[in-house]
Amino acid sequence: MTKIIKDRGIVLKKKRFRETSKLVTIFSENSGKLNLIAKGVRSLKSKASAVLEPVNLTEFVYYYKHTRDLQYISSAEFVNDYSRIKSDYDKLKYAFAVLDIVNLFSKEGEPNQVLFDMTKDFLDALNDKNLIESALFDYFLIKTSKISGYPVVSFNCPICNNELNLISYEFVFTKDSGVICHKCLWNKNNLIDLNEAEKKVFVDLTLDNLDTFIDRNLQILTKKILYSLIEFLKYHVEEFGRLKSIQMIET
Ligand SMILES: [Zn+2]
The missing domain is CATH 2.40.50.140 (Nucleic acid-binding proteins)
Known part of the structure; x- marks a missing residue:
């Protein structure tokens, strides 16, 4: 039938x-x-x-x-x-990366409302708001890490389970465990060093404070976060690093 x-x-x-x-x-x-x-x-x-x-x-x-x-x-x-995304190469580059990520994490015949909403929200914001494109992409990647089963940040340190104090920047970013408390940093090989300004950008994105990213001076900081998030996702999801659109963003 x-x-x-x-x-x-x-x-x-x-x-x-x-x-x-x-x-x-x-x-x-x-x-x-x-x-x-x-x-x-x-x-x-x-x-x-x-x-x-x-x-x-x-x-x-x-x-x-x-x-x-x-x-x-x-x-x-x-x-x-x-139409605004399609007429702007920088916007289009991030849109194609998001489509590749959605293709990677979606399954045939299995609805995923969280992924659908975050993708639509990303495209709406990229098209309609004058926020830094790489900040919107960072925000999308933080959410992607949650649906992939490897959240880059949560309320507690994934190693000692103590509550993370994001606001005071007493954390470090690692390639394998994401955000951990600074007491748990024993393996410096996996450390991605972020300065205080970069940490502030990361915390604002984690806490949904997107409005601050109208200031184009923050662009360079959002790119450092972008590379850190890509490193983290590549570590956990092998196929992620092979996406052509992600490789284009990295170069
Ligand atoms: Zn810890």
Whole structure:
């Protein structure tokens, strides 16, 4: 039996399929990752073709038949085309990195509301607010570490379990354990040295104080945090370091 399903989702990637069609990967709100065929959309008069491009948030309808591996899209409309992101190379670079991360952490047929909301929030903020792009990406990576099962920071030191005092900066950042209390630093090989200004940036991001990142002078500090977070995620999630878009950000 074929079901007709309506959902909304973020287009992660697309590729050509046969002569006239597209194979589109969408991270949907209700069904997780979906691989869908959009028939005949490669013709110039197809409106759905413009909708089914990476970064777009779309509301779409598809036919679901459990005996088929690939399902067919019947229609797709724009919810948001994020035009400001697409016209700015720096914004686009971070958007593609986020799409790669979502592709890595999402599973077919498994909805993930937390990942969906944080991805939509990231794209909305990148498009609409004048905050430093790398700060928004840092914020996304801190949340990514939580859903990956390796939180980079929590309320307690992961080694001695004492409460962490983030506000007084009495912590250190390590590649393997993330944020630990300064008493637990016995293995200096894994230490990523952050100065007080960089620690303040990290604490503001951890405590959701994003408004402060309108000040472009903070950009260099947010990049140091970005490299630290990437080091941490690469240590725990092997595939993370292999993402081309992450390698582009690192260079
Ligand atoms: Zn400790």
